[in-house]
Amino acid sequence: GGRAAIAATTVAGDGDPNILTPTPWGSSLGLPVAANPYGQPSKHERALVRRQSPGLTQVPAASVSFAPLQGLFGIITPSGLHFERHHQGWQDIDPTRHRLMVNGARPDFVKTPKVYTMDDIMRLPPVSRMHFIECGANTGMEWGNVAVPTVQYTHGMLSCSEFTGVPLRTLLEDCGADLKAAKFVLAEGGDGSSMTRTIPIELVLSGEVMVAYGQNGEMLRPENGYPLRLVVPGVQGVSWAKWLRRIEVGDRPYATKDEAVHYIDLMPDGQHRQYTSIQECKSVITSPSGGQTLLDKGYFTISGLAWSGRGAVKRVDVSTDGGMNWSQATLQTPVLSKCLTRFTLAWNWDGRPALLQSRATDETGFVQPAYGQLRAVRGTRSIYHNNAIQTWQVAESGDVNNVQIL
Amino acid sequence: GGRAAIAATTVAGDGDPNILTPTPWGSSLGLPVAANPYGQPSKHERALVRRQSPGLTQVPAASVSFAPLQGLFGIITPSGLHFERHHQGWQDIDPTRHRLMVNGARPDFVKTPKVYTMDDIMRLPPVSRMHFIECGANTGMEWGNVAVPTVQYTHGMLSCSEFTGVPLRTLLEDCGADLKAAKFVLAEGGDGSSMTRTIPIELVLSGEVMVAYGQNGEMLRPENGYPLRLVVPGVQGVSWAKWLRRIEVGDRPYATKDEAVHYIDLMPDGQHRQYTSIQECKSVITSPSGGQTLLDKGYFTISGLAWSGRGAVKRVDVSTDGGMNWSQATLQTPVLSKCLTRFTLAWNWDGRPALLQSRATDETGFVQPAYGQLRAVRGTRSIYHNNAIQTWQVAESGDVNNVQIL
Amino acid sequence: DGFANVGRPATPAEIKAWDIDVGPDFAGLPKGSGTVSRGMEIWEEKCASCHGTFGESNSVFNPLVGGTTAEDIKTGHVAALKRTDFPARTTFMKVATVSTLYDYIRRAMPWNAPKSLSDDDVYAVLAYLLNLAEIVPDDYTLTDATIRDVQKRMPNRDGMTTAHALWPGPDFPGMAAKPDTANAACMTNCKPKAELASQLPEHARGAHGNIAEQNRLIGPVRGQRTGPDTAA
Amino acid sequence: DGFANVGRPATPAEIKAWDIDVGPDFAGLPKGSGTVSRGMEIWEEKCASCHGTFGESNSVFNPLVGGTTAEDIKTGHVAALKRTDFPARTTFMKVATVSTLYDYIRRAMPWNAPKSLSDDDVYAVLAYLLNLAEIVPDDYTLTDATIRDVQKRMPNRDGMTTAHALWPGPDFPGMAAKPDTANAACMTNCKPKAELASQLPEHARGAHGNIAEQNRLIGPVRGQRTGPDTAA
Ligand code: HEC
Ligand code: HEC
Ligand SMILES: [Ca+2]
Ligand SMILES: [Ca+2]
Ligand SMILES: [Ca+2]
Ligand SMILES: [Ca+2]
Ligand SMILES: [Ca+2]
Ligand SMILES: [Ca+2]
Ligand SMILES: [Co+2]
Ligand SMILES: [Co+2]
Structure with a gap:
């Protein structure tokens, strides 16, 4: 872990060299249209790809690659990153x-x-x-x-x-x-x-x-x-x-x-x-999320995804204290049935430890369960349909880590 | 021009060899997950790429590449095909x-x-x-x-x-x-x-x-x-x-x-x-469209896109007789403000010549103009903001060609 | 019909070629038979390399055989599934319906040459697997008739329940109308404190590579460095 | 403010470096000057290869110069723009504001080395272009002061209108509240017949390559074969 970098809130000398001196892209001729007849992401986006989880399955032709939700926006998944x-x-x-x-x-x-x-x-x-x-x-x-x-x-x-x-x-x-x-x-x-x-x-x-x-x-x-x-x-x-x-x-x-x-x-x-099929109401905060580090104290947007196999998402609540208190998040439009819904909530990080959770409610009134509630009925050995509330722990260092709260 | 192929409505002998004999993909092991960490379209989709129009501009770094609307579905443009x-x-x-x-x-x-x-x-x-x-x-x-x-x-x-x-x-x-x-x-x-x-x-x-x-x-x-x-x-x-x-x-x-x-x-x-900026209400049929050939007589779906810079599309009408008579098309959801809207209309092609048009109306009540109406006020020499009704002519051969009707 | 010139009737030969599903009531099961000993030959030639001589390998997939007992064959419930100290779950511990195995082997195995077995081959190799699982004796001949007896001896044949609310269709036996959890959208002072039940063990942090390289170079956050940086 | 620790004040040097726009009222125009003859040197070295010796080339872009007359300089309207038999539209036929040219050359030209000219270079090369367009004499010196006189001689200086409804903001002089077309959603018997006003000329069909290869291999339609098939 450890903080990777700190963004500057002040600037040395006359200003930022990226402004004071000509940029390469501002002082040259760029590439022609249809250089890529079928376009690709920026070379600077190489971190965001589908990945396997080591040890999950034995052979990659009978396996899973996961979508990089930590870096996605909105509700549409680019097809190149579809799990x-x-x-x-x-x-x-x-x-x-x-x-x-x-x-x-x-x-x-x-x-x-x-x-x-x-x-x-x-x-x-x-x-x-x-x-x-x-x-x-x-x-x-x-x-x-x-x-x-x-x-x-x-x-x-x-x-x-x-x-x-x-x-x-x-x-x-x-x-x-x-x-x-x-x-x-x-x-x-x-x-x-x-x-x-x-x-x-x-x-x-x-x-x-x-x-x-x-x-x-x-x-x-x-x-x-x-x-x-x-x-x-x-x-x-x-x-x-x-x-x-x-x-x-x-x-x-x-x-x-x-x-x-x-x-x-x-x-x-x-x-x-047997024949369990519906994906019950669920949500997760994607930013900030596990394995990340907050760059700074101050203003952040908590952003995540909510969905329900039973219809439209009605509301999403977010907690920064591990579920003791909750605030209602904003839902981005469109909010469609059996579709991802993006939620956001403003958050001023004061530099103290925090426990981030999101909790979705769907149009049937079903509220996403806590781990304790889910395990009380289903135990801990089902591989499927885990829709429990996810917790991300924010440390004083800014590091965000995956934890569970019942 | 000329019809490229005819789909079979009957089948010779016992049936289709693609069913009667094992397919390569049904009788082999496929490729692993994350073979492409950032995925690509099928190799069979190579026809659908961005293209320049020859002679439009002199140098490709000050030019345009066009999105292949003739092969797109729904309202989202894949980013690799964005114009x-x-x-x-x-x-x-x-x-x-x-x-x-x-x-x-x-x-x-x-x-x-x-x-x-x-x-x-x-x-x-x-x-x-x-x-x-x-x-x-x-x-x-x-x-x-x-x-x-x-x-x-x-x-x-x-x-x-x-x-x-x-x-x-x-x-x-x-x-x-x-x-x-x-x-x-x-x-x-x-x-x-x-x-x-x-x-x-x-x-x-x-x-x-x-x-x-x-x-x-x-x-x-x-x-x-x-x-x-x-x-x-x-x-x-x-x-x-x-x-x-x-x-x-x-x-x-x-x-x-x-x-x-x-x-x-x-x-x-x-x-x-000067300072013309709004893209007024407009629509176009993307399938069937210019340069295509209908494979057969019988049932088809006329499908296209409608949009307005002044808000949401309210309705789209489609004509198959060059604008003498019109039918209201179905709008796919979601219908969003200043967003593409996909429309569809059932059409039984009887094999006779036809003239396909679409005409969009937006939430302000503005109706997309005919070429005659547009030229009456703006002449023919403006390069910009041509939102006239597009006509595709269907010949007896099934060939579809670009024509204009005032 | 409404869609002139779209689609055409399937021929009987086409339906025969593709309608290969075998149901739990054995509808669709082809006539045929195979012995345990013939099955062993096929197994050793075409299956053992991936699944192990006794179906015990987990080198390419979970073990197929193991974890079931003679008592399970009597009760129709695999007792080990209740034990939290018994993590392995083999195919035979789970599968309730022998039709599932016939159907699946016929359509998908061997993995690298699916649909290459004859119907009799499938009977034989399934007979061998049933023998490895101690459900049928060494001299058994599995046929479209005897498979019905086998069903009565499947160790986990009564191990399935449809008493839940996660099926979106018509009722199954015991199906619940209501979800099995019922959280409430409490907003303030919902509990006295937030206690951590589980954390990522320190040793697991590096198990997914360098997370710094799995996050964007810009934005409100960076990925934590959990492994060596790859050369740029 | 509301967003703690996000963004920072720009320094004066930073604003100076990036705030390079020059408006039609000459706000933002730097002090400086350049002669036609100095402009010719720059032009021949850095511009003529793309735009031609007299700004007449259309090998990489439309001609910059041409199509304007001494009469236009008097009227402030380029008369050729009314002629339908005069298809060429050069930069000087269209541009109403000389500030536009100063601003644009400074930020973007030469095309392959944008922002490499000094402010005086921009004055000089613009003086040369104005001279090619017969707006200023051969011995002219363009400065931040004289440029205001030049504006009064721009051939198309009164050639713009904001009398339309396609601006989404506050009113411009003469701006129309209503769109200039008003079609009606007639549904039946809307006109006696549908007459073709224009068709794609036969010779133009192959001008965009083989359309068969620009359409999918499957679906309700195929692309017409309008050129040779490329090797697969
Ligand atoms: C090249 C490796 C390979 C070979 C050879 C192979 N298998 Fe498999 N087998 C697999 C894999 C991998 C799976 C899991 C497939 C999946 O994920 O759906 C599997 C799954 C199965 C299953 C289902 C197990 C379960 O719990 O889902 C059965 C039964 C099976 N194989 C039987 C056979 C038989 C019988 C043969 C030979 C006729 C055979 N296999 C040959 C790799 C192989
Ligand atoms: C390498 C080729 C090249 C060179 C060298 C070049 N130009 Fe250009 N110029 C272009 C192109 C291409 C455009 C059109 C750019 C666009 O599409 O926006 C252009 C546009 C212009 C325009 C705007 C014309 C219009 O109607 O929009 C002016 C004025 C201009 N150039 C002046 C100059 C001057 C002055 C120089 C030298 C200091 C110069 N150019 C050097 C290629 C060049
Ligand atoms: Ca047909
Ligand atoms: Ca069947
Ligand atoms: Ca029982
Ligand atoms: Ca900061
Ligand atoms: Ca300015
Ligand atoms: Ca005038
Ligand atoms: Co799955
Ligand atoms: Co443009």
């Missing part, structure tokens, strides 16, 4: 050869099982909506105790994009699916794992579930399922089948590997909760 | 050496002229908001007649991002600016051109004008002003000074080069309109 979770590696599929099949578990569930090319899908009436995606295992390393140093690793399996695609309901209707008999659909990926998950028909009928090809204005990135993925707003990422190749209409859940062996939540009594 | 307009090339400024100065044209305008580091600016209370940016010269090549083939070149000096930064008003207050005496501010860039533009104080007082460092969740791209630019919602891009180094508070406009020699609109009487 990754692959079970059998990622593929850059030839979109002209990709197909989507819709079929029934029984013939009577779907009148005309169909095959769609990408050309077909992109002709159907599209919708564009902004939604968060969070892995069910986000913050999973922290169930029992503090394990990782920064918000990239504690909360970085979280991203938010504008998705464009076709409501799955449109496709089911186009195939003549029996939407009375249907109770579930199975979504299947086209990668090596052919990842499958059961989705409740209610979310499909509501129009929320989307067969998406667009992400933040362009096509999905290969790591996120190019050319087609399912978008299941409010539900954990594993259900958002990537490289989507098939939808089956059925009447009972499928107990697939990733809903029968993983993404099941171990309770204190030794039972596993 | 570029540089007057003296782009620079990748060292952000630790970048400074912002706020001063007064006269000492009494600003009590304490100040210098801010990026550290300082990023500590101040931030806001995040989604806004479009359009170059005043967008569609400028089309004032007199059809000149370019695709929507990338007709309308591609248009992008939309979530910007994060500090309201300029906050900085002016922090310096003790006299907000009664102030009538204008001058914004100045830190690049070789030290680009300057006059901004009306009203937009600053309203809190809309922002000193922005964030764009779509990450820092601004170098091409878009890293590490700091002005965001002036509703106003043409040239006022959004990039690589922002100075704000001066004044009481009269500055007649800078880019408001006295360029970005002035030549009227039929030989006078130039």
